[in-house]
Amino acid sequence: MSRHSAFMRLDFALSFVDEGDFAAAIEAAEAAIEVLPQEAQFHFVLGEIFEKTGQVDKAIASFRRALELQDEDTLGAGVRLAVLGDASPLSRLPRSYVEALFDDYAPRFEKTLVQHLSYCAPEKVFDLLFSHASRLPKNPAVLDLGCGTGLAGEYMRALAGRLEGIDLSKKMLKQAAKKRIYDELTQGDIEAEVSEDAPRFDVVIACDVLNYLGDLSLLCQRVATRLRPGGFFAFCVESMDRGHGQVSFELHEGQRFMHERTSIRAWLLAAGFEVMEERFTPIRTEKGYPVEGHLVFARLRKFEVTKKNNPDQDTAQTAVTLKH
């Protein structure tokens, strides 16, 4: 049997899933695997079908196989294993998975999110920022983390003197570039690449991107290095609760992280921020239900570097003090 017929079997399997005939779907996916046993995607799809039918052990075995067969886990098999509790908890989603997910999603991202999932995080983060407009410098330099196709950039353009965006997905960036609203777009990871330069931004925004990271401590530190003293960080995350502090973040079924309020405040504080305002409001729907967003507007405290003479040692000492 040919490679082509194996992929046809997989298509049949997916059609059976749509029709709700899971037994036929499993049979078709297993037949595809018989022909091409090294095809990671086939094992992944079979895992998803097993998971849908509640056969968790078989789902885990299939996801493990899919993971073994890939050099880089672009399918997200490791993410499914973490959701099913078969892998150690993730502190962020793998870069290769997020990149592949959004490269695939890019052409239909805006239609799906805005029209079908009532996505409104960019508007709400902008409203929060705009309500503090009197605090912002004129023509602020703005960095849009995980800018995607530029939905948040469209709001920010009117306010920003300079607007830059960074994103992992080349294809999302390509959509953003078509809008001609960014002065510069960079492909990169917001945790890894945000700290390379000197501080030159007045505002950093992040709409619906920090939920692809779990632990935000490093990210908060990186953002602090890019902001001028007194600069602002406006972002949203998916809210886990209103702050009881048991767990800082949790990966949910939708394969994104939810974050807990007191941890966010602690990460920000440790990085030198003070929280100026928080809002709790729906930012999208998922399976018909509203997803509660946690919007945060924070300011990087100003550091004052002063030279003090030390009379005992007759040397100049540098003291760094926080300015409020």
Ligand SMILES: C[S@@+](CC[C@H](N)C(=O)[O-])C[C@H]1O[C@@H](n2cnc3c(N)ncnc32)[C@H](O)[C@@H]1O
């Ligand atoms: C749900 S979209 C949101 C896009 C945009 N901020 C908006 O509100 O329309 C998430 C975006 O974050 C990007 N992303 C996720 N994790 C990232 C990371 N670690 N570094 C850079 N970009 C990331 C994805 O590629 C995707 O374009």
